[in-house]
Amino acid sequence: MRSLYLVALAILLMLSSAAARSNTFRAAGVPDPSVYYKGRFTNNLNWVDYLNETLARKHEVQVRNYAWGGASACLSNVSTILFPYVKDLAEQVEDLLADVKAGLLPKRRNAKLLPIIWIGTNDVQFALAAAARLGALPTPGAIGALIGSIVTCRLEAVKTLAAGLGAAARDIVLMPMVPLYTAPAVPDFLKPQPPAAPPQDAPSPPCFIYPSSTLTITPGVVPCKDPNDRAFYDNLHVSTRFHEWFATQGLLPRLQQLRLLPTAV
Ligand SMILES: *[C@@H]1O[C@H](CO)[C@@H](O)[C@H](O)[C@H]1NC(C)=O
Numbered sequence: 001m002r003s004l005y006l007v008a009l010a011i012l013l014m015l016s017s018a019a020a021r022s023n024t025f026r027a028a029g030v031p032d033p034s035v036y037y038k039g040r041f042t043n044n045l046n047w048v049d050y051l052n053e054t055l056a057r058k059h060e061v062q063v064r065n066y067a068w069g070g071a072s073a074c075l076s077n078v079s080t081i082l083f084p085y086v087k088d089l090a091e092q093v094e095d096l097l098a099d100v101k102a103g104l105l106p107k108r109r110n111a112k113l114l115p116i117i118w119i120g121t122n123d124v125q126f127a128l129a130a131a132a133r134l135g136a137l138p139t140p141g142a143i144g145a146l147i148g149s150i151v152t153c154r155l156e157a158v159k160t161l162a163a164g165l166g167a168a169a170r171d172i173v174l175m176p177m178v179p180l181y182t183a184p185a186v187p188d189f190l191k192p193q194p195p196a197a198p199p200q201d202a203p204s205p206p207c208f209i210y211p212s213s214t215l216t217i218t219p220g221v222v223p224c225k226d227p228n229d230r231a232f233y234d235n236l237h238v239s240t241r242f243h244e245w246f247a248t249q250g251l252l253p254r255l256q257q258l259r260l261l262p263t264a265v
Pocket residue numbers: 049052053056062063064065
């Protein structure tokens with residue numbers, strides 16, 4: 001049996017805290033454990049867990065999740081002011097490199113180290129929220145600048161990782177950004193037009209609306225009884241069923257196609 005070590009590296013909040021497991025929960029006790037499953041921003045396991053579980057059936061894997069709920073790819077005053085414990089992408093990269101230097105990753109020689117960079121939508125969300133406070137939609141110029149800065153911050157992270165890892169890793173996975181516009185939290189007028197979905201394909205409503213940031217606790221939220229019949233668990237985060245589909249039917253086959261992960265799972 002070939003040993004294989006996988007490193008998941010991710011960023012997020014809102015739509016994107018998806019990959020975060022318990023870093024934010026350990027630091028601040030959120031998201032609310034009476035609503036969200038063990039520090040994950042969904043109703044059960046997330047895609048990192050499913051990827052790990054699927055690979056672990058036949059392979060030796062060592063998954064380390066550096067994601068923080070509430071993180072952004074670029075340094076943000078929202079997280080530094082409101083949630084100072086949250087580590088952004090650059091800090092997550094530092095953590096990973098420190099673990100490699102300390103000999104924690106990979107634990108075995110000849111193991112393959114595969115960093116995966118996946119970001120959520122916090123950068124976009126924070127910018128939209130700041131614009132909303134000023135009572136205006138961001139201008140096309142501001143949106144262009146935002147996209148440019150997200151791309152730059154992600155590439156910086158890849159460069160730092162590549163330089164820091166050297167020969168320790170041959171590949172770094174940079175995943176596309178999640179389709180934020182699909183989230184129930186996005187107002188219809190900002191969604192691609194025309195929606196044109198026949199009624200039977202219309203997205204199901206989210207299981208519940210979380211009335212504040214998921215990095216704060218608002219008592220009284222009662223989730224629906226059938227979260228797995230819905231794409232979204234809350235207004236920004238997908239349900240565990242969607243996570244499982246994404247890990248096993250979306251991400252895993254792509255990484256196998258690229259020969260980055262074993263085909264026998
Ligand atoms: C990965 O999955 C295995 C098998 O289910 C489990 O023992 C291990 O704790 C998981 N690792 C992480 C980081 O979740």
